[in-house]
Every structure is written in C-alpha cells, then in structure tokens.
Amino acid sequence: MIRLLLLSILTTLSFGADNHFKLFKKGENDSNRTLLVIGGIHGDEPGGYFSAALLVKHYKIRKGSLWVVPNLNFDSILRFRRGVYGDMNRKFADIKESDPDFKIVEDIKKVIIDPHVSLVLNLHDGRGYYRHKWQNSIFNPYVWGQACIIDQERIGSGELEDLNKLANRVNASLNGKNLQEPYHKFHIKNTKTKDKDEQMRLSLTYFAIKNRKPALAIETSKNITDLSLKIYYQLNAIEEFMKLLEIEYERDFSLNRESIERLLQNSGSEVVFDKIYTLPIENLRSYINYFPLCSQNPLVESDDPLVGIRKNHDGYILLQRGHILKSRLKPDYFTECKPLRKVEVSIDGKTQNVKIGSIIDAKEYFEIIGQKGVRTNVIGWSRPGTKEESGFKIYKKDILPRFSVDKNGSLFRVEFYKKRAFAGALLVRFQKR
Ligand SMILES: [Zn+2]
Numbered sequence: 001m002i003r004l005l006l007l008s009i010l011t012t013l014s015f016g017a018d019n020h021f022k023l024f025k026k027g028e029n030d031s032n033r034t035l036l037v038i039g040g041i042h043g044d045e046p047g048g049y050f051s052a053a054l055l056v057k058h059y060k061i062r063k064g065s066l067w068v069v070p071n072l073n074f075d076s077i078l079r080f081r082r083g084v085y086g087d088m089n090r091k092f093a094d095i096k097e098s099d100p101d102f103k104i105v106e107d108i109k110k111v112i113i114d115p116h117v118s119l120v121l122n123l124h125d126g127r128g129y130y131r132h133k134w135q136n137s138i139f140n141p142y143v144w145g146q147a148c149i150i151d152q153e154r155i156g157s158g159e160l161e162d163l164n165k166l167a168n169r170v171n172a173s174l175n176g177k178n179l180q181e182p183y184h185k186f187h188i189k190n191t192k193t194k195d196k197d198e199q200m201r202l203s204l205t206y207f208a209i210k211n212r213k214p215a216l217a218i219e220t221s222k223n224i225t226d227l228s229l230k231i232y233y234q235l236n237a238i239e240e241f242m243k244l245l246e247i248e249y250e251r252d253f254s255l256n257r258e259s260i261e262r263l264l265q266n267s268g269s270e271v272v273f274d275k276i277y278t279l280p281i282e283n284l285r286s287y288i289n290y291f292p293l294c295s296q297n298p299l300v301e302s303d304d305p306l307v308g309i310r311k312n313h314d315g316y317i318l319l320q321r322g323h324i325l326k327s328r329l330k331p332d333y334f335t336e337c338k339p340l341r342k343v344e345v346s347i348d349g350k351t352q353n354v355k356i357g358s359i360i361d362a363k364e365y366f367e368i369i370g371q372k373g374v375r376t377n378v379i380g381w382s383r384p385g386t387k388e389e390s391g392f393k394i395y396k397k398d399i400l401p402r403f404s405v406d407k408n409g410s411l412f413r414v415e416f417y418k419k420r421a422f423a424g425a426l427l428v429r430f431q432k433r
Helices: 002-014 046-058 074-079 102-112 163-176 204-210 227-244 257-265
Strands: 024-027 034-038 059-063 065-069 117-126 147-150 187-190 215-221 248-251 270-273 277-280 287-293 300-302 307-311 317-321 324-333 342-347 350-355 359-362 365-368 375-378 411-418 421-430
Touching: 024 046, 024 059, 034 046, 034 102, 034 227, 046 059, 046 065, 046 117, 046 215, 046 227, 046 257, 059 065, 065 102, 074 307, 102 117, 102 204, 117 204, 117 227, 147 163, 163 187, 163 215, 163 227, 204 215, 215 227, 227 248, 227 257, 277 287, 277 421, 287 421, 300 307, 342 359, 342 421, 359 365
Parallel strands: 034 065, 034 117, 117 215, 147 187, 287 324, 359 421
Antiparallel strands: 024 065, 059 248, 147 215, 270 277, 270 300, 307 317, 317 324, 342 350, 342 365, 375 411, 411 421
C-alpha cells in the first residue's frame, strides 16, 4: 500500500503539464521571413490566446510564413489562471527538470531559436493603461496594458533589430485606426531589461533577444472587458508586423469587432474523442450523461486549437474552448475500445456507409443496419423487449428530446458496442422541416 502510494507520488512529480502546446506552420515551407506568434503564456489573458487561435483557423498565408503557438500554457488557459505551476514567463533563464513546465519551456525555446524565425511576438493582456508619466493608479509607467513592450531599443544594426523603430511603426498604425476610446492609445514600454529589470531577464522575449532574435510583446489592457475589442487590437498589431516582414496574408472575415464577436460566439468547430466520437462545440447541453471514453486520458482533437478538456473535482469532464465552458460530460470509462470503421445507415430510405464518429443529417428517419457482433444503442429511444436497436426506422418524435446533446433537441446519439467494449458513435441531426 505504502509502496503504491509512493509510486503514485513519484509519477505525479515526474509528470509534466497535462497539455503540451501546438505549433502551426502556415505559408511557405522554407521562408526566411517567418513571424512567430505566441499566445497564452499566461492563462488568464484571453485577448492574446484567442487572437492567436483566430490566426490559425482564419488566416491564409500567400507569401512568407507565419508560425503560431496559440496555447503555450494550455493547462493554465483551461483553468483561467496566470500560471498553475507558477509564472511561465519567469522560467526562461533557468528551469528545473522537475518543473511541470520544463518540457514546454525547453520546446518553445527550440522554436524561438529556429533559424527560420525572423521575429517573435508574445501576446498578453496587461493591467491598466501604460503611460510614461504617472497619472493615477490605472494610467502610469508601472502597468502594461495597451503597449508594445521592448526589452531594449535595439539588438543589432539590422533592419529588424531596431525594436524601438518597429514598435513605433506598429503603434502609429494602431493609433491611426479607429481606437474605440482615445485613451486606448498604444505606447512603447521599454523595460530596459538588461540594466533595470531583473524579473524580465527571466522572460521569453529576453531569452529571444539574448539569442539575437528580435522579439516584442503586445499587451492589450485587462481593463478592456470586451474580448472582441482586445482581439481587434491584437490582430491589427499582428497584421502590421506581417506587413513589416512582407508576409502576404488573407483572412476569411472582415477585421471589425462584429465579425470577431461572431467568431467567438459560433466557431462552427467540432471536437473528436478517441477518433470515434464527434461533438459540435457550440449549443451543447450543459450536462451530457454517460459519455463513453476509451480511457482516463482520452485523445481529444479539434479544428479549434483552444478546445480542450479538464477533469473537474466532481468527476465530470469539462469541455472548454479556452477558458469558456461548453459542456460537462459525465464520463463512462470503458476498459476496452474496439472501434468500428464504418456503419451502414439508411437515411430517409437511402442506404449509406458512414464513417464512425460522423455527424449525419436526416429529414424523416434513420435506420441502423445491424452488424454481427455489434450492439446498437440509440440514446433516448427504446422498444420494450429489445436491447438491439438496429433494424428499426427511428423518427425524431420517437426519441425523448431531453436525450439530445444539443439545446434545441435535434441532435441525437447512436452508440455501438462489441460485447463489453465501446465501438464508437454517430450523431444524427434531424433537420428542421
Ligand atoms: Zn501576460
């Protein structure tokens, strides 16, 4: 017993963070004009990480290249905390191997010093509104919001090494556009890290410039409560840096607050569990019961890099987009999974082979074609005396609406099992008629 306990403590200590970051490389493969954008080093700064996530999903690079890490400190993003293992942005000078952030910090360092990378942007939301002179507790030199942060004026004589000049140009562009309020004006905050700021010597940007990589931080203000407005400012700054680097881009939305708000409200994204169970991200019920999973640590994939899960203390799995809760899943852990590849389904009288994990649309009814050794369970539908639910025409009116996964009562679960093993699922969406 004691040995077991000790073993479990040791494993906890030697484990790193639950979630590692993802790196997305967009544009030309071997470009020497590469902008590296990093979001989410601090988990409670959504202006930064949502901006980076929108770059991943909604921008196309036609010339040059854009590398994006939207979720550097993903464990902290999911918990909406600055740093669940301490401040990650103070770990770049020195980090112990036992630190849960160790692998993340070492891996992002490798990305930063990659020879392709021309310039590094680290995105933050900072307190207050930075001003060179003290005005009051919100507008003063000690806060960080609405500023381009540089560690020193320049790091060399190259065109991209004059950090002050770059920051000036970007600020001029930001301030020349429609600021929501005049006091949102961006300033340059030079931390003069080498001589004056011991704490900043431990930071990501200082690590970069010590390796002679131009690096800046963009900070929108935590005092701006509207997330879409912070993202609007961040994306304008990032686009200006892309212009500086002659990176050509396209985005599939217009850069204004209304469009950004729409993308925040309805991403249209999906999440796939263990490659065999897909849920949409939006409009889910607050609770989904008996959700089958292949292990305690399921594989979670999504086209939205901020989608992730975490275990709550009550045993529920919280499905989130960034810090935003989308649904609570009550997990039903299977000791074994034997995934089906395809399922034959008759949809409104037309028989099709459907890949496991799909979401399919039906107008009137669907019928699962039975397979030997496979049990079918349509959640919310039953017929007395039968456990096997393939071979029946199932209409929307026959399924109890409270069993839908969506709030509208139109998206239903069909789950498959091979004896005691879980074999995957389909969702059936009944279209409005
Ligand atoms: Zn920060």
